[in-house]
Amino acid sequence: MIWCGLDIATEFSEALSSRFDTVSETPVGSKPDIFFLCSESTHALCLSFIDDCVGGIPESHILAIPDGEDAKNLTVCETIYSWLQNNQAQRHSLLINIGGGALCDVGGFCASTYLRGIEFWNIPTTLLAMVDASVGGKTGINLGHYKNYIGTFTQATHIFITPHWLKTLPPAEILSGWAEVIKHAILLGGKAWAQVQQPIPNTNDHQAWLSILEWNIKIKSRIVNADFEEKGERKLLNLGHSIGHALESWSLDQGTPIPHGNAVAWGLVIETALAIDLSPLKEDTKSLHEQLSAIVKRLFIPIHFTQDNIAALMNFIKADKKNQQNNLLFSLAYAPGNCQFNIAVSPEDVIQILNDYVGQAD
Amino acid sequence: MIWCGLDIATEFSEALSSRFDTVSETPVGSKPDIFFLCSESTHALCLSFIDDCVGGIPESHILAIPDGEDAKNLTVCETIYSWLQNNQAQRHSLLINIGGGALCDVGGFCASTYLRGIEFWNIPTTLLAMVDASVGGKTGINLGHYKNYIGTFTQATHIFITPHWLKTLPPAEILSGWAEVIKHAILLGGKAWAQVQQPIPNTNDHQAWLSILEWNIKIKSRIVNADFEEKGERKLLNLGHSIGHALESWSLDQGTPIPHGNAVAWGLVIETALAIDLSPLKEDTKSLHEQLSAIVKRLFIPIHFTQDNIAALMNFIKADKKNQQNNLLFSLAYAPGNCQFNIAVSPEDVIQILNDYVGQAD
Numbered sequence: 088m089i090w091c092g093l094d095i096a097t098e099f100s101e102a103l104s105s106r107f108d109t110v111s112e113t114p115v116g117s118k119p120d121i122f123f124l125c126s127e128s129t130h131a132l133c134l135s136f137i138d139d140c141v142g143g144i145p146e147s148h149i150l151a152i153p154d155g156e157d158a159k160n161l162t163v164c165e166t167i168y169s170w171l172q173n174n175q176a177q178r179h180s181l182l183i184n185i186g187g188g189a190l191c192d193v194g195g196f197c198a199s200t201y202l203r204g205i206e207f208w209n210i211p212t213t214l215l216a217m218v219d220a221s222v223g224g225k226t227g228i229n230l231g232h233y234k235n236y237i238g239t240f241t242q243a244t245h246i247f248i249t250p251h252w253l254k255t256l257p258p259a260e261i262l263s264g265w266a267e268v269i270k271h272a273i274l275l276g277g278k279a280w281a282q283v284q285q286p287i288p289n290t291n292d293h294q295a296w297l298s299i300l301e302w303n304i305k306i307k308s309r310i311v312n313a314d315f316e317e318k319g320e321r322k323l324l325n326l327g328h329s330i331g332h333a334l335e336s337w338s339l340d341q342g343t344p345i346p347h348g349n350a351v352a353w354g355l356v357i358e359t360a361l362a363i364d365l366s367p368l369k370e371d372t373k374s375l376h377e378q379l380s381a382i383v384k385r386l387f388i389p390i391h392f393t394q395d396n397i398a399a400l401m402n403f404i405k406a407d408k409k410n411q412q413n414n415l416l417f418s419l420a421y422a423p424g425n426c427q428f429n430i431a432v433s434p435e436d437v438i439q440i441l442n443d444y445v446g447q448a449d
Numbered sequence: 450m451i452w453c454g455l456d457i458a459t460e461f462s463e464a465l466s467s468r469f470d471t472v473s474e475t476p477v478g479s480k481p482d483i484f485f486l487c488s489e490s491t492h493a494l495c496l497s498f499i500d501d502c503v504g505g506i507p508e509s510h511i512l513a514i515p516d517g518e519d520a521k522n523l524t525v526c527e528t529i530y531s532w533l534q535n536n537q538a539q540r541h542s543l544l545i546n547i548g549g550g551a552l553c554d555v556g557g558f559c560a561s562t563y564l565r566g567i568e569f570w571n572i573p574t575t576l577l578a579m580v581d582a583s584v585g586g587k588t589g590i591n592l593g594h595y596k597n598y599i600g601t602f603t604q605a606t607h608i609f610i611t612p613h614w615l616k617t618l619p620p621a622e623i624l625s626g627w628a629e630v631i632k633h634a635i636l637l638g639g640k641a642w643a644q645v646q647q648p649i650p651n652t653n654d655h656q657a658w659l660s661i662l663e664w665n666i667k668i669k670s671r672i673v674n675a676d677f678e679e680k681g682e683r684k685l686l687n688l689g690h691s692i693g694h695a696l697e698s699w700s701l702d703q704g705t706p707i708p709h710g711n712a713v714a715w716g717l718v719i720e721t722a723l724a725i726d727l728s729p730l731k732e733d734t735k736s737l738h739e740q741l742s743a744i745v746k747r748l749f750i751p752i753h754f755t756q757d758n759i760a761a762l763m764n765f766i767k768a769d770k771k772n773q774q775n776n777l778l779f780s781l782a783y784a785p786g787n788c789q790f791n792i793a794v795s796p797e798d799v800i801q802i803l804n805d806y807v808g809q810a811d
Contacts, residue, residue, distance in 0.1 A: 161523050168592050168599060172768075179773055200562070202770050203589065203600045204678075227565065230530050237530060238565045239601065316566075406534075408564050411541055 214264025276424020576626025638786020
């Protein structure tokens, strides 16, 4: 169940009570089998709010792991597994992930594999997690610098989404999520595409954000429900990510990590440039590329890579999970509301487009 | 598909050809996307046979990991993941696990989580793996000394079972699997129960083994198909394992590991002793306990624990995945062909039975 609204305290408390009334027959109030996973940031910023809803969480049932991508590895998984085991988490126990995309990814992965799967809920606290990572049942960790190479397809039972947390975020975090909002707007077209050309609302404007969150969750859920294990249509959600993930992984390798949203935003721009030649609607694609470039240039910091970096970028692009055999398969946007998946692209064309963006992605 | 027969070379080659004809459109013969995971033993004893069937496997597509339980940890998983990644295994790639129960468990777990799941096949080479671990879709690794605490429910697409490999096994390995054969015979009753009271057939008697393998796979598959994710009936397959796993984990902790089969055999005996007082068919349960004790004493080496070890054993019994809240839940046999799951047992009763077996399980 995905809930999106303003009064998370009431909604969350009621969901907890009803689960513990019906599922494990524990008296409401004692709830000994709930485990709270948070990041260092959400431990500081969000936990007291959750603690009030629950009516006191024992210290041993809270674990804070590093913020962001630093949490998405097997070492952190081992820490989470051992924490659950040391505190006698059993098959009917519940893990609640409170945090951003990385936290929901790693927490969901651990829950889906601990005792071969225990129930988990997500409380996404970043825009990126609200519109993307917390919804859709993809859990995962990185393998070295390869993003989300290890994971499962497992849905959170409940997801509680509220604009309440947005004001806790630095502007860079809002931008990181906004890249996925732009991606969803390209998929939807129409009013959504018009909206992302407007300024980003102030984080105190809860009503404006509620409406944005709602259409983002709707498009993502619709695609995920149609193709949960990404055999086809779900690949559309990878728009911008073939090159975006490569930029992200490559920058991590270089020791100067680019934030996910920044990488995806430029990934969208560069992939749309690539789409122009392949598009049956060349003029529409050109116009999309211009509008998109304008949005991204206005909001996102530039990305710098040189001709010498292209071989390394290509290695990451070739490792993309969507590829089959020796074919690079991209999801591409031809126009707002008109996107296609499984488009075979030659490495030469990708190299050429990357060349066009050497020193230009700014 | 579970295949059980004698001519594995033909069956395996045909399955490979047909997969690569239809699924990934690679010319038969090149098969670049098959990865072979074996243990040190199966690398030495079984791989040349498989290599002949495939028509040559590139060295980089073979990985040998440690034998037995030493392979069931996150460090070995990382080795497997990196090997797949370094050799460009993609979503349509195939992992073939050739080995015993531990190898099928860890290989299945890695396949089910690499890129959120690639296809895997099992070629079980030990009796234990043939009658139990390779069938039923439980994958897993250990967490510290807690058995199979991390894993997924994911079925191998193909399982190739043949008595061909049994002659490669030392007698202790046959016994290890025989404990699960005894367990299945208790579940089935009738002719199966009569059979396990006879001597174990010679490993050269392929026909006798074929018939034994067939009824073992049949009972296991029937239960697994009825309840894949172990919400109910599948717990029956844990007969003997609440105490068996505890004996195994405890002995591993002590640095003197007891083989899985030995632990399960004595687990069956001790749990059936525990069942007598709880049974609605007291006389039948007593008689089952006597017959079972006779079999286990005749075949299996004794297990020694003292009164001082009981607290440690109880900690492992309390960590059993079947338990709910503070209840110990056992699967118990009341008579051959008459077994029940979710039987609540008090810790005091378990302690008392363990006391009865101090210095006596021999």
